[in-house]
Amino acid sequence: MSNQINIPRGTQDILPGQTEKWQLIEAKARELCERYQYRELRTPIFEHTDLFKRSVGDTTDIVQKEMYTFTDRGDRSLTLRPEGTAAAVRSFVENKMFGSPNQPVKLYYMGPMFRYERPQAGRFRQFVQFGVEAMGSADPAIDAEVISLAMSLYKELGLKKLKLVVNSLGDKESRKAHRDALVSHFQPRIGEFCSDCQNRLEKNPMRILDCKADRGHELMKSAPSIIDYLTDDSAQYFNKVTKYLTNLGIEFEVDANLVRGLDYYNHTAFEIMSDAEGFGAITTLCGGGRYNGLVEEIGGPETPGIGFALSIERLLAALEAEGVELPVNEGIECYLVSLGEEAKDYTVGLLHNLRMAGFSAERDYQDRKIKAQFKAADRMNARYVAVLGEDELKANKINLKSMADGEQTELPLESFIEKFKEICK
Known part of the structure; x- marks a missing residue:
């Protein structure tokens, strides 16, 4: 009988021959951040569980189903970080970065994240994210800059088959009007939806639009669009973002049904997808958006923010799908x-x-x-x-x-x- 101990499900060993590719990608990300003036932040791998409940949101799949949470010897509830923004914002508040004379505060991070979900191609329970956060500016130009940084990383590594999708989730007023419209739309037939969607109807109906189980339901296709409920200010803000993207020569599509899977987003939301043939069912490479209000939620002063995160594993899969060979020095x-x-x-x-x-x-x-x-x-x-x-x-x-x-x-x-x-x- 074998007493061999194998690697836990949903994790991977990155062996010599592969690590060189990771190092090249990491070096490119750091070099790009230096050009854009984003500086590295390193936060703990685990945080107090309450941080993620308050920031990511109680109704999200991450908090409800996917977090690795444990009680330590001091009877404190701690969680292995499932994403990077909450920890970055916590550090921003705790270290009073809002008092820095250099605003906005522009940060990046790179490291392992942990989510308990069904492992599949390109999706792991421990995965590595690279992300950036810009806190302290409500200028739509910084939204365009953040999107530009993400697109530049993919393009400079050699990816060509990319699709950028953008949407506006509006301000509080826009979201309230949209929320009421969604409740009216889904309520009469909510019994036809999964139990998660039924729970979300009152708590956060916009999350229904992000449901994978019910994405084919006819009510999904006819659901009210947030774009139709944007206040004048929100619409003007979104128009500026799209105008700047056009000025930067970045092609994009507006998708009114794009909903990020985290509760803290508002205004600009975006995803970058791979259009490469045979890439797989999950095409999203990168996601991000604005989170005005999150800093206050975590105990800081009113501070607007925007960021994105991308999986390095999925980036490598996209490079492979397009047949891009990284110039790794192996001799x-x-x-x-x-x-x-x-x-x-x-x-x-x-x-x-x-x-x-x-x-x-x-x-x-x-x-x-x-x-x-x-x-x-x-x-x-x-x-x-x-x-x-x-x-x-x-x-x-x-x-x-x-x-x-x-x-x-x-x-x-x-x-x-x-x-x-x-x-x-």
Whole structure:
């Protein structure tokens, strides 16, 4: 009987060969944030459960069904973070970032999130999100900037088959009028809907529009559109956002049925989807929107905010669907081949010096024959192989072979590092 322990369902090991792709994406995201002047925030992996109940919303699937919640030894209810915005806003309030002279406060985060849901292609119970938050500005131009940042990341990594969908969820007045219209629309036949939708009718009827189980119901297609209930101010705000997107050359569609799955959104809401053939049933890559009112909900002063989050796993799946190969550097610069005990001993120090000089380098640790060492160098995609035997050691020389063209050069051993630097230039 096997006593092997396997990985928990809905999680994954990201192995060497794959991690390099993750590192490249993470580096691109950081570089882009630097251009846009967003600075990194790192928050705890778990927070007080109440934070997510108050921000994400009691009626959401996340809070009702998906959170990993536990009681610690001090009898406190804690939750592994299911998303990044609530923690970012909590940190913004707790650390009084609203007092910073530089407004809006522009932040980004990157790290694991946890949701208990049915694992499927591209969806995990532990997944990695990259997200940005801009707090302190009610200018529709910052909405366009946030959307632009998300689109730029996808495009600069090589994705082409993208679809941006935008909507306005309006202000409080717009939402109240829309809410009343939704209740009147769904109430007579709410018994035909799932139990979740029946619970949402009074608490948050807009969430019915986001239901996956009842998306094919005829009342969904004829449901009142939030666009028809926008106040003049909300409509004007949304018009500005779409105008700025047009000015930035960003193509988009307006979808009046787009409802984000979190209660804190208002005004601008958006999703970026993959249009790649064979990508799968779940096409959403990224989602975000405005959350004016969330900072107050978490105990801070009145502060408008907007942000987005995207899954790196789904980004990788989209790159694969479009056949985009990331330019990952998988080779090393030098492999040291040694022949004889003294030469082998000498390469220990030489290898160290190569690495201290900034080169990626390796040597044999398996006591293999010279042919096998060359094969190892080949497998590691080494640009150069430096060969040191007993004769070379006595003559104070080392042979350097270019693996690209087979050209060989004899170099003085004591100045090998300096000569190698020149050759690599």
